[in-house]
Ligand SMILES: NC(=O)c1ccc[n+]([C@@H]2O[C@H](COP(=O)([O-])OP(=O)(O)OC[C@H]3O[C@@H](n4cnc5c(N)ncnc54)[C@H](O)[C@@H]3O)[C@@H](O)[C@H]2O)c1
């Protein structure tokens with residue numbers, strides 16, 4: 001398919017020195033090589049990293065977009081349990097074996113797992129080479145491809161080893177969502193609902209109104225949603241790329257969400273865990289007085305409309321879930337901290353502080369009552 005109209009969203013990175021653009025348009029998957037060369041001219045050799053599912057679907061097209069130049073496909077087995085130091089080691093070893101130097105670049109072609117893993121490979125290979133993010137899942141399009149967070153999980157928790165490594169460009173072709181399974185479409189909508197919850201209540205409610213179009217992968221509905229989410233995310237990361245404060249709001253739902261995801265052994269997808277995490281954190285906010293009463297119920301209505309879970313699975317013991325909270329990156333001096341909504345569409349901000357200390361008692365209460 002040939003490329004149609006392209007919309008560009010600018011993102012500021014690293015004090016404005018490495019700004020980049022997110023390009024959104026149908027057919028852009030066939031332009032990856034051309035764009036990669038233009039945004040990172042120092043990279044003369046490229047590797048395309050994908051999981052085996054996405055590699056089989058789109059690897060040939062992306063490699064071909066380099067116009068016959070050597071741009072091999074490196075794959076790893078699909079799934080969150082492969083976002084590990086072991087896969088990072090295998091991929092960087094494969095690059096060394098091919099003799100790739102500092103004049104090389106990485107294309108991260110896939111969902112959030114690939115974006116995080118391949119992004120971390122790029123961040124660390126020979127101390128850093130350019131990465132172009134080509135997201136193929138909704139999670140990756142609305143969220144993970146933008147903002148430069150890369151990394152891998154460890155047995156102790158999510159994303160515990162990583163680096164900030166902003167991409168040289170992000171290329172979003174919404175037509176690839178046609179091959180994404182419905183469950184993965186739904187989980188991606190959780191991050192879009194999060195953007196509505198923290199910044200734009202009408203956008204959040206609109207996702208519920210367009211649920212069937214989004215869940216069935218209608219390209220124009222996906223394109224519009226992806227654009228609005230990227231605007232929200234870009235506006236936050238452009239002001240606080242390294243998460244010294246404001247960026248913490250993008251972690252709404254993730255303190256408990258990441259703990260649930262890890263406690264489930266990744267039986268819950270990231271988006272499913274974040275959906276439950278957002279509801280629990282909204283209930284907690286109501287309990288401790290940061291969040292307007294009824295906000296959690298509004299969130300439940302939206303999340304259920306897009307087929308997402310809203311309760312802790314009973315087999316996930318609250319004590320086991322709490323065991324992962326100590327590994328959250330917002331912890332300071334052993335104190336759990338979370339982002340709370342003031343109401344749907346707005347976060348609770350106490351004088352420029354976005355993550356707030358929370359005691360163990362109320363956390364246990366909401367975990368047990370969900
Ligand atoms: N860095 C960030 O800012 C950030 C933000 C949000 C999420 N994340 C991370 O993203 C990950 C979750 O992302 P995800 O849900 O995309 O996971 P994923 O990459 O595992 O993709 C989910 C599944 O969909 C498949 N898939 C992807 N695109 C496809 C397509 N177009 N057609 C068919 N199948 C396709 C994959 O092979 C995989 O099996 C988590 O590890 C989460 O921590 C990171």
Ligand SMILES: O=C(O)C(=O)C[C@@H](O)[C@H](O)[C@H](O)COP(=O)(O)O
Nearest residue numbers: 143147149158159247250251254329
């Ligand atoms: O971009 C961010 O900042 C986010 O918090 C986005 C989250 O959706 C994403 O899951 C992120 O990977 C979480 O980061 P972490 O710092 O909590 O590991």
Ligand SMILES: [Zn+2]
Nearest residue numbers: 191254270274
């Ligand atoms: Zn997330």
